[in-house]
Amino acid sequence: MSLRHLLTLVPATIGLTACASMGTRDALVSDRPDFTEATVLVDPGHVQVESGSTFSREGDTRSTSFGEVLMRTGLASKVELRLSANSFVQERAGGELRNGMQDATVGFKFKLADGPEGPSWKPALSVITHTSVPSGARVFRAQRAQPEVKVLGAWSLSDRVAFSSNFNVARPHDGVRSFTEYAGSGSFGFAASGRVGVYAEAFAFAPQDGSKVVSKFVNSGFTFLFSPDVQLDVRGGVGPSAAKRDYFAGVGLVVRR
Template identity: 35%
Template sequence: MILRILNSYCPYQVLVVCAVLAGEHLYQPPQAIADLPFENPTPAWHENITPVSDRESGLRPLEPASICSDNECQPRGTLFQWSYGTSFSGGPDLDEPLATDRPDFTEASSTVGRGVVQLELGYTYIYDDDGTASSKSHSLPEPLLRYGILADWLEFRLGWNYSSDQLAQLNDISGSEDLYLGFKIGLTPQEGILPEMAVIPQMTVPTGSDQFTAGEVLPGLNWIYSWEINDFISTGGSTQFNRAIDEVTTNAFTEWAQSWTVSYTLTEKVGAYTEWFAFFPQSAETAKPEYYFNGGFTYLINNNVQWDIRAGVGLNEAADDYFVGTGISIRFL
């Protein structure tokens, strides 16, 4: 306040002198401060406050989107972690062989990684005889395009297929199936007995031929989980539900699917698996539950190319009698 008054009344030529006078007026020696009419400048109520740590208050520091150590940062591999902290693990490892969704029914619980393209192709022959009529089906090329976008834990999925059905005493039916779209989200890495998990929001859109299209969008959700037991064996499963159409009445219903698979590492290049899976229609008018058992082998040509074969049988009357197939998967880094 005194400086403001002096500045308004002192000419520019004597501004320095005014500042010196103001400084002398404002200066208070330490003894003068000690003589102020209170003993402790800190208010008395402040003495009763006990500092509270972040953990006691329930606060959690924001987890970073990447791991940084030794001046190097790595992106987060999964969306979540089982343990509290900032040490992230899991997710795709591009130095290891590719992890494919085929040839078994259970999808892989990991994503391909950001910027990575993985193409999986195959052929399946299916035979069924219900005692009154038989059918033979050819399914190809079963392409599934997987592309990592935005983060290592997110991939875009695009699938399409062409099918040919040979029905006894009837004309053959062939054409394209509805387009498949989805996103795979890597949820958690494996940590001890806690599984590696992923979830796939998915749907088919009515783009197929008249004989094979559902005529409407059929959404669904697929939850995948797996455990690596040791270097030889791993296991996992999937639980999913999808909107489906009854082939006889054309009415919609919900179809649940459950699977469980066991994978074996036989050599550095050869792997095998055995698997059970089933379909459970809910509120369907004519569709019945179907149960299957299948197995197969994989051969790793190199870290980015894998060839596979598989075969399976139906376990009840409503299921197809058997199927066989082969395929190849290629990863582009």
């Protein structure tokens, strides 16, 4: 999976924000801005909308996405519905400009196990199952649905520090064939204050398409809570080869109702 596809097809996610809360309300926990998905579900009866914009460069290709919309709502205490309208993408490569909407996605997050309240080697565990729906502009539309399963784990290391990790298995389609792709990530989060959270993360993709290429990424960023139900995020990172000057940067907004 290329850098621009990673940053425009997958809404970026979070492994930290559970550490940052205000007052006595439950913490606002989002699945952005880092790649690692959180184990926490949206409570039943609530809707959480996550959105943002990302600029990325991969070699001579520059891409900007607007939207990255993910709507999450709790169906039950251990089940969450996830609907993604994804983004409008503008991509320029070799003097050619392409733009249009991406495919939508639909899926669920299931809670498997709650972690201990204090620091422990025992993780909180969840799983996400979702698939793309061929619905975007012709230039970005996949020819068939592309399913994916993500196993999510989170460990509380202290009152302020947490570690989260994901293992993902997907079946992308490259326009000719479908193949299996593995991905993994690890994210350290630190609650700098009741409003500010900071994270640092590494993740990688290993497509089983015969190329034997593993794409590696690192990124960092922060979240800021304007209120218990409104969060701003900022992030930036580099792609597989710093020599190519591949990089990405983005901002986002999360609102809970």
